[in-house]
Amino acid sequence: MEESGRRVFARRLRHAREELRKLTQAQLGEMAGLPATSISHFENEEGTRKPSFDNLRSLAKALDVTTDYLLGRADEAHGIALDEQLYRDVKSLTEADKQIAEDLIKRLAERNKPKG
Incomplete structure (x- = not known):
């Protein structure tokens, strides 16, 4: 994860935790099976700590978002x-x-197809 990628990840992680799920770092840590200090490190835009693949998947699952969203590869x-x-x-x-x-x-696709 490059420097700008780390910043995107930190911002997306914080946004998903605070805005989308209304969780504290401790709550997210518990849900993802990680210490709250790890969440804090991951959310630090200036930090050097990045999650392992397994931790990334655990965070995405706990936040009910995609890993692509957290990594900045998808806006949705x-x-x-x-x-x-x-x-x-x-x-x-x-x-x-x-x-x-x-x-x-x-x-279902036919039913939802625009008419006209």
């Missing part, structure tokens, strides 16, 4: 996460159930 905090979850869920279905899911999704 949630969109991709739902798509990823649906993809994981579909992979566990039988072929017959996958066909039902595909048909349902097609019908």
Whole structure:
């Protein structure tokens, strides 16, 4: 994570914690299985401490945002996460159930298609 990437991560982490989830550093730390001091270090824009991949995933999961959002690769905090979850869920279905899911999704997409 380069210097500017670290700053983006620090700002996004703080924003997601304070504004989106209304959590303290201690609360987020508990939810992510990390000490509050680690959260503090990660949120320090001038600091040098960066999260491991596992910690990044734990933070994103606890905040219900994507890792791409925290890293500054996506501006939308949630969109991709739902798509990823649906993809994981579909992979566990039988072929017959996958066909039902595909048909349902097609019908929903048609229903929500703009008219005109």
